[in-house]
Amino acid sequence: MQLNLANAERKQIYSLLCGLIAPRPIAWITSLNAAGQLDAAPFSAFNYVGMDPPIVAVGIANKPGPGTMAKQTAQNIRSTGEFVVNVVNEAVAETMNFTAIDFPPEIKVLKIAALKTEPSLIVKVPRLAAAPASLECREVMTLEIGRNRIVLGQVVAIHVKDEFIDPTGHYIRAEELHAIGRMNGLGAYVKTRDAFYQIPRVTYADWQLESQKK
Numbered sequence: 001m002q003l004n005l006a007n008a009e010r011k012q013i014y015s016l017l018c019g020l021i022a023p024r025p026i027a028w029i030t031s032l033n034a035a036g037q038l039d040a041a042p043f044s045a046f047n048y049v050g051m052d053p054p055i056v057a058v059g060i061a062n063k064p065g066p067g068t069m070a071k072q073t074a075q076n077i078r079s080t081g082e083f084v085v086n087v088v089n090e091a092v093a094e095t096m097n098f099t100a101i102d103f104p105p106e107i108k109v110l111k112i113a114a115l116k117t118e119p120s121l122i123v124k125v126p127r128l129a130a131a132p133a134s135l136e137c138r139e140v141m142t143l144e145i146g147r148n149r150i151v152l153g154q155v156v157a158i159h160v161k162d163e164f165i166d167p168t169g170h171y172i173r174a175e176e177l178h179a180i181g182r183m184n185g186l187g188a189y190v191k192t193r194d195a196f197y198q199i200p201r202v203t204y205a206d207w208q209l210e211s212q213k214k
């Protein structure tokens with residue numbers, strides 16, 4: 001199949017991109033509105049995109065429908081300039097999915113989901129106590145492209161539960177974290193339990209040595 005997107009329906013483009021750009025990590029974002037009410041919602045248009053300084057990007061679509069109403073998370077980030085990315089593993093997957101419900105703003109999703117929070121180190125937005133790790137972020141900028149808001153955030157503090165970090169504090173025990181990823185848009189996820197394998201990185205010098213042997 002080949003498809004010129006100029007002639008494609010939005011729904012088809014979404015399904016194809018979500019199926020092909022997968023698995024995706026899930027940013028379970030906590031954010032505060034101007035009145036101090038806490039919100040939590042998941043976003044899989046998410047990754048780290050820079051290291052010096054450390055930058056993450058999150059794609060937040062506007063709410064469906066004719067107007068240009070931003071989702072609560074995007075509105076909150078714009079008004080406070082802060083958010084926390086909470087990492088999602090198998091243990092919190094169902095609760096994460098529950099927080100994707102498009103509740104009206106007066107409904108307190110964290111209360112219904114019985115989600116407890118812990119204070120952050122630097123930002124005012126609390127982190128989720130049940131998450132295995134959290135990244136405190138400050139908004140660097142938000143790009144508005146069509147019906148998307150693309151938030152670039154600088155990571156200013158990292159929290160990892162002790163059982164998921166090695167004694168040096170440098171390496172995540174990824175095989176024990178049991179992170180999940182999102183696949184296509186139909187409620188499909190992938191587990192990372194017993195899924196690791198290694199491909200050693202080859203340098204140019206290694207490659208030269210190998211090719212001389214041939």
Ligand SMILES: Cc1cc2nc3c(=O)[nH]c(=O)nc-3n(C[C@H](O)[C@H](O)[C@H](O)COP(=O)(O)O)c2cc1C
Pocket residue numbers: 026039040041042043044045046059060061062071072073074096097099100101102103182
């Ligand atoms: C696993 C998962 C990933 C999602 N990823 C995104 C995403 O990348 N961008 C987006 O706009 N919505 C995404 N959603 C939908 C939002 O979570 C949903 O619209 C939510 O109600 C937004 O909440 P808010 O209005 O409180 O910010 C995702 C939902 C799930 C379950």
